[in-house]
Amino acid sequence: MAQQHLEPTDPTRLAGPVPTPVTGPVPAAALAGYLRAQATEFLRALRLHREAGAGAASSEDSVEAALALRRSARRISGSLHTFQAVLDPDWSEAMRPELAWVSGTLALEHACSARLERLLLALHRLSGTVFPAQADAGGRTGTARSAAPAPAAPGASARTGTRTATASGPAEPAAATAVSERGKLTVGAAKAGALLDRQLTLARTRAHSTALQALGSSRFHAVADKVAVLASEVPLAPAAGSADLRPLAEAARERLVDAVAALPLVTAGSPYNAEALMHGLSPDPAPHPQDVPWHQVRLLLRLHRYAREVLYAAVPAPTGTEGSADRPARTGGPAGSTGGAAPPPNVGLVAAGEALDRHRDASEASAAAAHAARTPRIAPATAYALGVLHADQRHDVEAARYAFQHCWQTDVVGSS
Numbered sequence: 001m002a003q004q005h006l007e008p009t010d011p012t013r014l015a016g017p018v019p020t021p022v023t024g025p026v027p028a029a030a031l032a033g034y035l036r037a038q039a040t041e042f043l044r045a046l047r048l049h050r051e052a053g054a055g056a057a058s059s060e061d062s063v064e065a066a067l068a069l070r071r072s073a074r075r076i077s078g079s080l081h082t083f084q085a086v087l088d089p090d091w092s093e094a095m096r097p098e099l100a101w102v103s104g105t106l107a108l109e110h111a112c113s114a115r116l117e118r119l120l121l122a123l124h125r126l127s128g129t130v131f132p133a134q135a136d137a138g139g140r141t142g143t144a145r146s147a148a149p150a151p152a153a154p155g156a157s158a159r160t161g162t163r164t165a166t167a168s169g170p171a172e173p174a175a176a177t178a179v180s181e182r183g184k185l186t187v188g189a190a191k192a193g194a195l196l197d198r199q200l201t202l203a204r205t206r207a208h209s210t211a212l213q214a215l216g217s218s219r220f221h222a223v224a225d226k227v228a229v230l231a232s233e234v235p236l237a238p239a240a241g242s243a244d245l246r247p248l249a250e251a252a253r254e255r256l257v258d259a260v261a262a263l264p265l266v267t268a269g270s271p272y273n274a275e276a277l278m279h280g281l282s283p284d285p286a287p288h289p290q291d292v293p294w295h296q297v298r299l300l301l302r303l304h305r306y307a308r309e310v311l312y313a314a315v316p317a318p319t320g321t322e323g324s325a326d327r328p329a330r331t332g333g334p335a336g337s338t339g340g341a342a343p344p345p346n347v348g349l350v351a352a353g354e355a356l357d358r359h360r361d362a363s364e365a366s367a368a369a370a371h372a373a374r375t376p377r378i379a380p381a382t383a384y385a386l387g388v389l390h391a392d393q394r395h396d397v398e399a400a401r402y403a404f405q406h407c408w409q410t411d412v413v414g415s416s
Helices: 028-052 060-082 089-126 132-145 156-160 162-167 173-182 187-215 218-230 238-242 246-261 292-312 347-373 380-410
Strands: none
Touching: 028 060, 028 218, 028 292, 060 089, 060 246, 060 292, 089 187, 089 218, 089 347, 089 380, 187 218, 187 347, 187 380, 246 292, 292 347, 347 380
């Protein structure tokens, strides 16, 4: 059997033991410094978001500020979950769901935009066409290269094809014919794309309005006030003075390892898993039953990564430098801002996290395609295109599982 080499599943290979960034116990002061730094990043991102404005036409700075808000909220919430034993229990239990609400609310609009882009790209790929943005870029490049004096709109060259064939002379008739034949979606795929665009754009607009209402609500202001207090004072438990953070971080790693051990990694080791299409024709609109444990592993992997960041907050940054950045775009700034060194980059953890992100995106995109296919009174060609799109996204789900399985089995032994 081709899968026999996957049988001895060792879920500890990638996660490995939690490294000891310093000799001896890691004090609770490292957690306090990390939480203060993330609270400061939260407040800085909130100020930038307000300065950039967040109206109906949000600027790029506003979007980046919202992403920074989400990153800081996730890190604070995740740290409260992992190290709750050394924090004030009442404050921690009250703070975590509020931060999860902030992060989840701000994530909805971005998720709808990314899902729509993914599905439209898949429709064009499955139809053998070029996505409009790529067509525009290709048309501009082709026009710039040619010495023909035709100044007609270059972006239209990829969309019309026949018009370009006349203007560009006899040197490009074959290419122009191919573009004209494949430059447009089929009727069913075009209507499926229009339906998805209508549904997901409406969902994105509603998510944007919900986020604006949330950021202006008294509930969010209460959260921001608590984060402002956290930036200067962390409510630790009375016994935190003698606590060691390493066992708590190790417990987070063990939860991740146990969750991965429960996954069907041997099945995911096959790039063509027939079980991926099970329940594909079920009338139940609930999420795919196979996806839930994988989503849970994704969350646990994130908690494990945040725990590593907290442990390395106890390591002094190198003298004369700002500290090495471990993906600063996701940690909210330079590693030196946490008061310590950043954890060394782990290729295996990064690849595993990206595979699980792709799994989540493909799973939600397949659900969106299935939801659109349930729209009453749509044409059979439209329903067929949505069915093909759904199956394509389910295959992407299996491809992401295969990629994660490969990372978990073979990458970075005991170095996370």
